[in-house]
Amino acid sequence: MHSLHKKTLVLSALLTAIAASAPLALAEDMPLYRDPKQPVEARVEDLLSRLSLQEKIGLLHADSKFTTAAIPHLGIPRRWMSDGPHGVREDVGPDDWLPSGHTDDFSTCFPTLIGVAATWNPEDAKAMGTVIGQEARKRGKDIMLGPGVNIQRTPLNGRSFEYMGEDPWLSGRIAVGYIEGVQSQNVASCVKHFAANNQETDRNSINVEMDDRTLHEIYLPAFKAAVQEGHVLCVMGAYNKFRGVHASENDLLLNKILKQDWGFTGMVISDWNAAHNTKECVENGLDLEMGTEKKAYNDYYLADPYLEGIQSGKFAPALLDDKVRRNLRVMITTHVLDQRPPGSLNTIEHQDAARKVAEDGMVLLKNDNAALPLDISKIKSIAVIGENANRKQVHAGESSAIKAFYEIPPLDGIIARASGKIDITFSPGYRDKAGKTEAADLMDRAVAAASKADVAIIVGGLNHIEGFDSEGEDRKSIDLPFGQDELIRRVAAANPRTIVVLVSGSPVAMSGWLDKVPAVVEAWYPGMESGNAIAHLLFGDINPSGKLPCTFPKKYDDTPTGAAHSAESYPGKNGTVTYSEGLLVGYRWFDTKNIEPLFPFGHGLSYTTFTYNNLKVTPADSGKNIPASIDCDLTNSGPRQGAEVVQVYIHPDHPSVMRPEKELKGFSKIALLPGETKTVHIPLDPNAFSFYDPAQSAWVAEKGNYTLLVGSSSRDIRLHADLTLNKTTTEK
Ligand code: BGC
Secondary structure, three states: OOHHHHHHHHHHHHHHHHHHHHEEEEEEEEHHHHHOOOHHHHHHHHHHHHHHHHHHOOOOOOOEEEEEEEEEHEEEEEEEEEOOOOOOOOEEEEOOEEEOOOOOOOOOOOOOOOHHOOOHHHHHHHHHHHHHHOOOOOOOEEEEEOOOOOOOOOOOOHHHHHHHOHHHHHHHHHHHHHHHHHHHHHHEEHHHHHHOOOOOOOOOOOEEEEOOOHHHHHHHHHHHHHHHHOOOEEEEEEEOOOOOOEEHOOOHHHHHHHHHOHHHHHHHHOOOOOOOOOHHHHHHOOOOEEEOOOOHHHHHOOOOHHHHHHHHHOOOOOHHHHHHHHHHHHHOOOOOOOOOOOOOOOHHHHHHHHHHHHOOOHHEEEHHOOOOOOOOOOOOOEEEEEEHHOOOOOOOOOOHHHOOOOOOHHHHHHHHHHHOOOOEEEOOOOOOOHHHHHHHHHHHHHHHHHHHHHEEEEEEOOOOOOOOOOOOOOOOOOOOOOOOHHHHHHHHHHOOOEEEEEOOOOOOOOOHHHHOOOOOEEEEOOOOHHHHHHHHHHHOOOOOOOOOOEEOOOOOHHHHHHOOOOOOOOOOOOOOEEOOOOOOOOOOHHHOOOOOOOOOOOOOOOOOOOOEEEEEEEEEEEEEEOOEEEEEEEEEOOOOOOOEEEEEEEEOOOOOOOOOOEEEEEEEEEOOOOOOOOEEEEOOOOOOEEEOOOOOOOOOOEOOOEEEEEEEOOOOOEEEEEEEEOEEEOOO
């Protein structure tokens, strides 16, 4: 063979071999932590071993309002966080809270979480979480700061609208659905605010005192469900103190309960400016410090002061590695270092999901003589009244405010649904800052409009101005503001077909008018599809199926914090608030103390009716972690398709310790066609019969008799059954 030809052949064989081995060589060079096929923990350890001390510290604190620093040579990008619970928040300046003015920071806006809880449907929460996760991806966010699961201890809490009401079991179910949705999109969810953050008054400094049973039975279960069932990757520590120590650096809450007892392996993020002390942050369980008001990010407690503490031997390197591991674990689990699907924004599916959740959560509180739905063919004119009818709400409320793609206020939704068929007028009736003469004039004009129309629809309630449903301040009273009680009374006197639609995120009193109007709807803050959802309910395109996630009291003094009449109980005295009502929060209080609420927990009417039959209780299923389950037949006995939430409460007949009169331990939302019957199967909460025994640090299900109460609300029990536990069981 010609030697040149031979050489060419050899060269080409060599090149082929190099080409064939190229991917192999690359794979061999690829550090283990970059390989998505490797187990998460192996990737975490590998990456940890490559970080310098300075780089480790850099992962534990902010480098702008919502980011942590990148480590480019290792391929670690800047991590982006964003509020919030009901949409991806607009971008703010890197070092301040001012809107960035970006034009690509819009998002779909869902109802606030109280309205999501009112769906009593974890699938709705999951659908919402999935959309939020997709939009977070598209907007380049890695961690979404929600959901908020703080229990509504007092109806005055300014952030009630951002939370899921008064019941731990309901809050836990909704939170788990939501977290599963967000995290299905490779975005971490951050449940907040851990823990006992139940008021805005003095929120940065207030010290919360409560007994152990109350902590474990009321204020922790939703967080525990988020961790153990939702596998939430992040937990945000709260602003307040708990038993004398700030919650974001609290050994009992973070190290002992969250990490040790519950086995939480993700990371604890401080609330923004909730860290106060390097030693406490280091030793008491904080893994990422955000929002501290310091001149430079290196001055953060977990920045240079921590670095110096490590270098001087004051702090152990092992604890540092634990914090870094937790940060890396979240990053690697959500594929921050890998290729992720890009996500999507404002698709038709997202808009539909936002509307469906809004519709599913609205609660028909009252509907005498089938005043609703309105028959569009029989009405000639409607007077729409109330500032909330044309007020846009979603770009307010502080950290949870959303710059939505659009927002359809109630008036626009009603017009879109009925114009051309019905003559619609609008008069505000009140204005939040109206002077006296103006207020009187607005009211007179609204009353005059109502008197001329076939139907009056008042859209009132609250708004996100500070002092109502807003972060940073509690409400002063549960009364409707801006003279609305008088407005509704006068409009109802002028037009007996007056429908009241309340837009609010917390309970309101209905003084002097409830018996004068035939129908009342609680719409919550329904998000950007508000107007469409409300119009669909009013005109019967959908059948309401929401149920109250919180008791509506007749008056503030009927509530636990109101009845106490003491600053110690609320909002605190000498810097401490004591939860003297203990376990008796919400309906647990009203039912145990025999106080008639305005509308009870779990209440919500439908345009159809449901009948309950054949309750069967199956005791412990030892194979599964279920202490009992119930079956019953539910029939749609009315004329329309609809959905009912079957609720299961337990009542211990002769407990050896104080137990609330009844407690929600299971529920299921069932859709039925007219005349249809389904057998509903509801497994009960694993701790359904247990109370928390502080002496043993354990859950105790006492032997004895229990009554299972199955019904349509906490005060509309349709079926009862007895169940006996033959032996006492204790579980850590
Ligand atoms: C709020 C958090 C929020 C954070 C970041 C704080 O004021 O309490 O809920 O996630 O700000 O905006």
